[in-house]
Amino acid sequence: MIDKYRKRVEILLEALPYIREFSGSTLVIKYGGSAMTSAELKEDFATDIALLKYVGMHPVIVHGGGPDISSYMERLGMEVNFVQGLRVTDPQTMELAKMVLVGKVNKEVVSLINTHGVPAVGLGGDDGKLVLAAKRTVTGDDGSEIDLGRVGRIVGINTDVLDALGGEFIPVVASVGTDEEGNSYNINADEVAAGLAVALKAEKIIFLTDVEGLYGDMGRSETLMSQCSLDCVREMLAGGDISRGMIPKLEAVAKAIEGGVGSAHIIDGRVPHAVLLEIFTREGIGTKID
Secondary structure, three states: OHHHHHHHHHHHHHHHHHHHHHOOOEEEEEEOHHHHOOHHHHHHHHHHHHHHHHOOOEEEEEEOOHHHHHHHHHHOOOOOOEEOOEEOEOHHHHHHHHHHHHHHHHHHHHHHHHOOOOOEEEEEOOHHHOEEEEEEEEEOOOOOEEEEEEEEEEEEEOOHHHHHHOOOOEEEEEOEEEOOOOOEEEOOHHHHHHHHHHHOOOOEEEEEEOOOOOEOOOOOOOOEOOEEOHHHHHHHHHHOOOOHHHHHHHHHHHHHHHOOOOEEEEEEOOOOOHHHHHHHOOOOOOEEEO
16 A cells, blocks of 8 residues: 555656746647547546646647548539648638538637636637648649648748736637638648747747657657757758658657757557656656657
């Protein structure tokens, strides 16, 4: 019995220096993968975010919702098309994407966090022109420019709306943006998270994924790296051996670190309480990049 309580105390003591170090810091957390689909993992995530707030940190949540968008499109008989991993987004698709991201997914995340006693506020990137965007195109194999519709790239971050909330609320941001004419754009959530982290001078940016982290030897080794450098990430991107799904995350990691964010973390969101384990333990559970 005494040993059981001693272990609990040891856990709290291990967390104490990290609580002291990061109290008052801003953390941007990209919420995605299985952590958004499992009821148990959703609850764990909301609990983690509430605890971060209670111990004096300032979490900012960014989410996408690609699987939900595709599901609703299929139910409505709309064609789902991707080019180079990006969703072709005509005006009708953009309208549905905003309904799903801002009206459904965002409010579900906000509600979950609110039930744990800390107030959260849902925002789209077009609220207060938080995320300013411009049209994004890609180049085809033949060198021609491919029009993806309302797919955007970030051209500016305006944190006024977040500043106006003060420190009381937890912002939950859906990955859409707007241009100066009021046109909405679908933007990769990893890119939005990185942009916000840089603009907010965040101490950390954390990506919840469905992989354990980064692996050695340019991703070819089965050895999980607990830590790697920005140069290592650049080499992985240049080497071309990483999966397509990891490319936007590593690009976002590089942008965040280059922009002054203290560290980036790629962690396995399938692990219960992954956020707390990464921040408050010596070993962590994923890969830290700084």
